[in-house]
Structures are given as C-alpha cells and as structure tokens.
Amino acid sequence: MDAYVEKDAVEVSDDGRRPPEDPPVTPREAPDHEAPEDPVDAGTEGSGGSAGTTGPGTGIMALSMPYQVVVAVALAVAGVFACVHLAMVFLHVAPSNTLTKRHGEAVGDWIYPEFEQNWKLFAPNPLQMNISLEVRAELATADGGHRTTGWIDLTAQDIEAIRHNPMPSHAQQNQLRRAVDFYLNTHTDDGRPNGSRSTFSEQYMRRLAMQRLYALEGSDGRALGPDTRRIQIRTVTRPVPAARWSDEKARTNPGYRQFPWWTITETDRSVGDRASRTEAGR
Amino acid sequence: MSTPPATPARAREPFDRKLARGVQAVTGRTLAPYQSAIVRIGFSLTWLLYLLRELPHRHQLYGPDGPWSWELAQRLIADNRAFTVLMWSDGRIWFEFVYGAAVLSAVLLLVGWRTRAVSVVFMVGVLSLLNRSIFVGDGGDNVLHLAAIYLVFTRCGRVWSLDARRAAREARAESAGEPPRRDVVGPLLWTVLGGFLLAATWFSDVSGEWWVMVLLWVLWLGNGLWWLVCRLAPGEPRTLLDALANLAHNGVLVVLMVEVCLIYATAGWYKIQGSRWQDGTALYYPLHLDYFSPWPGLSDLLGASGIMVMLLSYGTVIVQVAFPFTLFNRRVKNVLLVAMMLEHAGIAVLLGLPVFSLAMISADAVFLPTAFLVALGTGATRGRDRLLRRTPAGTAPAETLPEQRRTGEEHGPRTLVG
Numbered sequence: 186m187d188a189y190v191e192k193d194a195v196e197v198s199d200d201g202r203r204p205p206e207d208p209p210v211t212p213r214e215a216p217d218h219e220a221p222e223d224p225v226d227a228g229t230e231g232s233g234g235s236a237g238t239t240g241p242g243t244g245i246m247a248l249s250m251p252y253q254v255v256v257a258v259a260l261a262v263a264g265v266f267a268c269v270h271l272a273m274v275f276l277h278v279a280p281s282n283t284l285t286k287r288h289g290e291a292v293g294d295w296i297y298p299e300f301e302q303n304w305k306l307f308a309p310n311p312l313q314m315n316i317s318l319e320v321r322a323e324l325a326t327a328d329g330g331h332r333t334t335g336w337i338d339l340t341a342q343d344i345e346a347i348r349h350n351p352m353p354s355h356a357q358q359n360q361l362r363r364a365v366d367f368y369l370n371t372h373t374d375d376g377r378p379n380g381s382r383s384t385f386s387e388q389y390m391r392r393l394a395m396q397r398l399y400a401l402e403g404s405d406g407r408a409l410g411p412d413t414r415r416i417q418i419r420t421v422t423r424p425v426p427a428a429r430w431s432d433e434k435a436r437t438n439p440g441y442r443q444f445p446w447w448t449i450t451e452t453d454r455s456v457g458d459r460a461s462r463t464e465a466g467r
Numbered sequence: 468m469s470t471p472p473a474t475p476a477r478a479r480e481p482f483d484r485k486l487a488r489g490v491q492a493v494t495g496r497t498l499a500p501y502q503s504a505i506v507r508i509g510f511s512l513t514w515l516l517y518l519l520r521e522l523p524h525r526h527q528l529y530g531p532d533g534p535w536s537w538e539l540a541q542r543l544i545a546d547n548r549a550f551t552v553l554m555w556s557d558g559r560i561w562f563e564f565v566y567g568a569a570v571l572s573a574v575l576l577l578v579g580w581r582t583r584a585v586s587v588v589f590m591v592g593v594l595s596l597l598n599r600s601i602f603v604g605d606g607g608d609n610v611l612h613l614a615a616i617y618l619v620f621t622r623c624g625r626v627w628s629l630d631a632r633r634a635a636r637e638a639r640a641e642s643a644g645e646p647p648r649r650d651v652v653g654p655l656l657w658t659v660l661g662g663f664l665l666a667a668t669w670f671s672d673v674s675g676e677w678w679v680m681v682l683l684w685v686l687w688l689g690n691g692l693w694w695l696v697c698r699l700a701p702g703e704p705r706t707l708l709d710a711l712a713n714l715a716h717n718g719v720l721v722v723l724m725v726e727v728c729l730i731y732a733t734a735g736w737y738k739i740q741g742s743r744w745q746d747g748t749a750l751y752y753p754l755h756l757d758y759f760s761p762w763p764g765l766s767d768l769l770g771a772s773g774i775m776v777m778l779l780s781y782g783t784v785i786v787q788v789a790f791p792f793t794l795f796n797r798r799v800k801n802v803l804l805v806a807m808m809l810e811h812a813g814i815a816v817l818l819g820l821p822v823f824s825l826a827m828i829s830a831d832a833v834f835l836p837t838a839f840l841v842a843l844g845t846g847a848t849r850g851r852d853r854l855l856r857r858t859p860a861g862t863a864p865a866e867t868l869p870e871q872r873r874t875g876e877e878h879g880p881r882t883l884v885g
Contacts, residue, residue, distance in 0.1 A: 297547065298675075308738040309744070351821065354520065364602060385542065426755075
C-alpha cells in the first residue's frame, strides 16, 4: 500500500512525462547493464549516473527471492518512516489540537531540533508596527566621574544599511530585529526574565549593543565602547500609519518600553575589538 | 496522469498488477531526475550566493567572537542538541575552514561533482552554520536547512551534472571497447571524508543528536559498499543496492513535495484567520515595515492603491491555500506554480528578501513539468555552445563542444540505441 501511495504521488509530480522518452543518462547504461559496468565509476558515490534504471535489469523484478524480501522490507520501512515523518511535520505545523495536546512531547522529540519549521509568514496578521531598539551608555570620564549619553537608535543603523540595498545582509535585516524579539519573548513587560533562556537573550543584547558602541564615536572623537560601564536599552514602537485610501484612524504616537540598567562585564566586552573591524568593513 | 500509453487500460488493470508495477517503479527507476537536479542546483546556488554575500559579515553572524558568542551557542546547543561541527573548537581557523568548506561544497554541488559525497558535506555545512546561530535566520534559512537534509537521500546528480557527464564518457569508452579508467578521486574522497567522520564520532558529545551521526556512518559505509559491490559482485547485490538507492530517492522526493505543500498550506490557512488578510489590507503593512522596504518609493507606489493591495493580498491567500489541491490537475498546477514563482520574485525585490525568495523558488521547482525542464536544459546547452563558439580561444572550444552537445541534444538518438 505504501508503495502504491508513493508511486502515485511521485507521478503526480513530474506529470507522467518522465519515463519513456526523456532520461538521457540511463538509456546509455541500460544496454550494457548485464556486464559489470564501470566499477571504477563508483568511488564514493552511489549515483554518479551509473546504476542503470529503466529496463528489465533493475528494480525488485530483477532480483531473486531472498533479495526481493530485503527490498520489500526496506520498502515497508521506508513507507512507514515517510508517513510517520510527514504526520509529525503536519502535527508540528498544525494548530494545537487533540492529538498534539496529548502527544505534543512525541512530536517535539521527533521534530526538534533539525526539522523545526515555522511557515506563519506574515500570518495570521502581518506586523503592523516598526520596533526600534535604542541604547544609552554610562561612560566613565577622565576625572573619575561618569556621564550618560543620549539615546542612540541602533535600528536606524540597520535601516540605513538596508535602504537601496538589493541584497541586505542577515547582519542588517535579521540579527538585531530577531534579538529584540528574542529578548521581548523571554521577558515580562517590565523587563523581568520569564524563561530559562532569558539570561542568554540578555547577554546577547548586551554584546550586540557593545559591538555597536565600540564602532561609535562620542563628541570627543573617542569610541564609546571602551569607556562604557553600564548600558540601558529601550524599545520604541511606531505603528505603521494608516493608508491614505483607508478610513481607519491608527494610533500614531510612539510607545516606549524601558528596561533596567546593566553593568557591562568583560564577557560582554570581548565582542568589541572585532566589532570595530566588522563595522569598518560595512 | 501516469504513463501515457497505459491510461485507457489502467482502470481495468487489477489492483495487484498495479501494485506490482508501482513497486517496480519505485525500486527500479530514479523518478523525476530533472526535478531533483533543479532542486539541487537551486538550493546550492542559494546557499552559495548567501555565503558569498555574508563573507564580510561571517564573523558577525557565525564567528566565535560574534555577538552570539561561542559560549552562548555552546550553552544553547547543549540544551537543544542541534548538529554543528562549529562546537568542536572555538578557534578562528576552524571557523574559517568550516565556512570555506561550506562555500566549496556549494560550488561542487551546483556543478554536480561527486554528488553523493558532496551532498553530505553540503548538509554538514548548512546545518553547522545555521544551527550555530539560530537567531539570525529567517524562512529562507529554514527551508534550506530542511532541503539540505532531504537532498542527501536523493540521486540528484543524474542529469545536469559533472557526474552525468563522466558516466556518459565512461559508457562511451566502454562501448568503444576501451578498458575502464581507474578512478582515484572517488576512493580518495571517501577516505578523507572517513577521517572527518572519525573526528565527528570523537566529538559526538558536542555534535548534536545521535541520529545524525548514525546517518553519516550509514551513508559513508553505504558508499563504500557500493564501490565494493560494483567491483566484486556486479550481479544481484549491485541491483539490490541500486533498488534501495532508488527507493530512498523516490521516497524522499515525495517527502519533499509534501513538505512544500505543508509550507504553503500553513502559510495560507493561518492567513485566512487574520483580520488584515480578511479585509484585504495585509500587504500594505509589510511594505511599510522599515526592515522590509529597501525601495520605499516602490513600496509606496504599490501601497498607494487600495484595490491593488486587496487584489494582491487575496491572490496570495488563494494561491497558497489552493496550491496543494491543484496537484491533481497538471494545467492548473502549472499556472499556480508560475504565479507563486512570480510572487517570490516580487518579494525578493520589494521586501529585500532575495535569499528567502530563491530558496522558496528552488523548493517550488520540484513541481516543474519535465517537458519544461528538458527544454530549459536544451536551451541552456545551446546557449552555452553558442557562447563558446564565439570565443576565439584557439582549440579549446573545438575540443569541448562535441561532448557538451552530446549531453543535451543527442540523447534522442541514444535512446533509440538503447
């Protein structure tokens, strides 16, 4: 049965045009298949265009009974495996349901980490606001005191790099954007951690911010990074303005969320040196 | 829908005969050689372009001293057990080596050199880099990640590859009665990869889940076994291995197709539930997200018309939801396939997501009709021949031309010979 299902599905795919007229490699192989053809071809590869395909010399029909049993067993195993895998992927992408509520762990064990996937692209609703990350730093001054910088918009740096860029880098389009998502997802509204990965996202955020601060210069022409003792981040949320052709009244004033001050450690700083070089390379 | 001559008789064919024919087909033939080849070419090209584009940003994204530091990655991977060879060492040289190997594997897979072995290296490269920093990826990386695993099981080098060319050359030599040339590269590659496999086993604690290691060993031993069987037992054992390889290829191709359907089904059905997709304004918003509007003028132009936005929003949902069902009708499927590829081309420019779009188009390509692909291949060969003929470089073109033509155009006569 599995075989039957597989076969049909494959045939749907390539429109049934495939077999008699087009395989360009295989027909050459077919006639001399009886002979031990090109043993030297093999090397590290199974395909390499060897392995005759069409004709009587291949497949389960060309084999004697014991070998046929092996192929039949393999067929059954492969069929079951494919079905189970597809069922697991289906349950993974499907909304929470009776089955996943009961056996969610089994699905997760099968899927994670290598088959994880999320195809809710702009769904159920697309994001309708621009979220910016801003940072300010407390710098040690030469006289032993400290001063605080103004808010520096890190997202604006990304946007500038993306503008009129036919192929934006993941470093510009995804890294900070997803780090903010990661941080917001692992913290409550007032910035308290709410998951086992919160510390990861905090350190990640500090390192991202420090890397940018190393590449920025203060008013005195010195890089901000080396003097930074503490930093604070905030997110600024600006709703996309309603379209001109729409009669909706969208909120237009930005919303701010401020997070606690962090003391910068040597671990956070180790990204700095590389940073200036990378930034320069942009 | 299946083998054309059989269509009228097929309804009357008893079930057991149909079953037997099906079993023979999935074990005796490498189905969809052109589709698997175009998928191979598409994904390796995507990965190659991505790696080259990120060359200046590679440390920033995946390097040991990047913001997502080696220590952070190590702690996360200890938890999620994702496969990556980048946890073997936090050294800069090791990182550069892995990145370089990933680039090389993408080039080699693109041209189809030793496809079976290179596809494994390709998978290792893709998983190693993408799993190293999971917080910099998007949907394109996700689909590439899955495709790299699935490709390992396919015989994706049967056409449009150096492998195919080499096989044809050897077949010609054999029919001309020449003695087979001894292949040194294959066993050498196998030995080198075996060394890496030993290292991977040594580092298996930090290399990810157990099944990846088992898979790598099975593939390596399988390739060695194939070589041995071809030399020592070219009869039934070889046919058995060939049948098993066909089985894996055909089965995984089905998995890949269903995977693509699941992608579109998920994307479509979840959109239906969103109020913005219902009132037909959804497309307006991505066009006005700073991160996804590299060409604000173009985005404004498209978003300026409410009717246009609605038509495109509704069209997107309809196409995505409908696509899996259209597989039962070839013509409608092809129309939708074109629509989806065009939409992805649009996304590439408008939303600044060329890598994502190319990855999705590569996945869609598994559904392209064989006739189209064959025509595409012939056209490409002819175009290349014409280009080469124009080059005034002495004897080189004359030497290469006959062979190249043979791969594309001469397969008709060859079939008659077979």
